[in-house]
Amino acid sequence: MRLTLILPTYNEAENLPRLVSALFALPLDIRLLVVDDNSPDGTGRVAEQLKAQHPDRLDVLHRKAKEGLGPAYIAGFRHVLATQTDAEAIGQMDVDFSHPPEALQRMAALLEADTADIVIGSRYVPGGSVDREWPLYRKALSAFGNFYARNILRVPLRDITGGYRLWKHAALAALPLEQIHARGYLFQVEMAYMAYRLGFRFAEVPIYFQERTWGTSKMSFRIQLEAAIGVWLLRWRHRRLSPKAQKRL
Numbered sequence: 001m002r003l004t005l006i007l008p009t010y011n012e013a014e015n016l017p018r019l020v021s022a023l024f025a026l027p028l029d030i031r032l033l034v035v036d037d038n039s040p041d042g043t044g045r046v047a048e049q050l051k052a053q054h055p056d057r058l059d060v061l062h063r064k065a066k067e068g069l070g071p072a073y074i075a076g077f078r079h080v081l082a083t084q085t086d087a088e089a090i091g092q093m094d095v096d097f098s099h100p101p102e103a104l105q106r107m108a109a110l111l112e113a114d115t116a117d118i119v120i121g122s123r124y125v126p127g128g129s130v131d132r133e134w135p136l137y138r139k140a141l142s143a144f145g146n147f148y149a150r151n152i153l154r155v156p157l158r159d160i161t162g163g164y165r166l167w168k169h170a171a172l173a174a175l176p177l178e179q180i181h182a183r184g185y186l187f188q189v190e191m192a193y194m195a196y197r198l199g200f201r202f203a204e205v206p207i208y209f210q211e212r213t214w215g216t217s218k219m220s221f222r223i224q225l226e227a228a229i230g231v232w233l234l235r236w237r238h239r240r241l242s243p244k245a246q247k248r249l
Helices: 015-024 043-053 069-083 103-112 136-153 169-174 186-197 221-237 243-248
Strands: 002-009 029-036 058-062 089-092 118-122 165-168 202-206
Touching: 002 015, 002 043, 002 069, 002 103, 015 029, 015 043, 029 043, 029 069, 043 058, 058 069, 069 089, 069 169, 069 186, 089 103, 089 169, 103 118, 103 165, 103 202, 118 186, 136 186, 136 221, 165 169, 186 202, 186 221
Parallel strands: 002 029, 002 089, 029 058, 118 202
Antiparallel strands: 089 165, 118 165
C-alpha cells in the first residue's frame, strides 16, 4: 500500500529530521508532505534540506503564517488529493514523537485488508495508554475530553480527539473539506464526526501516547475550552449529513 503522511509543523526543527529517519526506516511504501506554517525556528529550511536528500519521497508545502492545525491539514489534504492520485492511503501524524511510528504497520494492514476506511491510533482502546509521567489531572482531562465529545456527538469511537489517523484515499476524497471549520484541537473531532455521519468504517489500533521529548507543547487551556464549546456547534452544523449525502458528493 502506497501511503502519504502529512506532517504539519510549527517550530519542529529538532523533531523533523528524527521523525523522517524513523519513518523511512519502516518497511512501508511511505511518502511525506511537510506542511510548515512559516516556523521562526527554521523548520521550513530543515524540511527543504530533507527534501533535497529524499527528492522522490518528501515534499514541502510552505504556508505564510500560523493559522491553526485545521487549515494546515486541509491544505495538505488538498495538495495530496490533487497531486498524488496513486496514494492509496493518506495519513495524519504529529511530528513530536507522541505518535509511535511503528504503529503505522498495524494501521496500514487494517486498511489494506479492507476492514476499515479510517484507522485511528487510539489511546483509549484496550492496550492503549497515555504518558505514564502525566499527572493524574491531565490524564483525567484527556479521558474526559474524549468521553464528552463522543457522547455528545454519539460517535462510537474510543479516541475521537486523537490525531494519529490513516484514511483510504477514496474516503478522504469523499469528505466535503470546504465544510470543515475547526482550526485547532476541535479539528480532529470534526473530521471524525463528519466521516462517521457519512457512513465510513472506523478501526482503532492501540498506541502508547508519549509526551514530546523535544520542543514545546502547543496545547493550551484556551484550545481545550474552544473544543468543549465547539462540540455542540459540530452536532448542529453537520446534523444533515448521512450515508445518502456521501453518495451525492
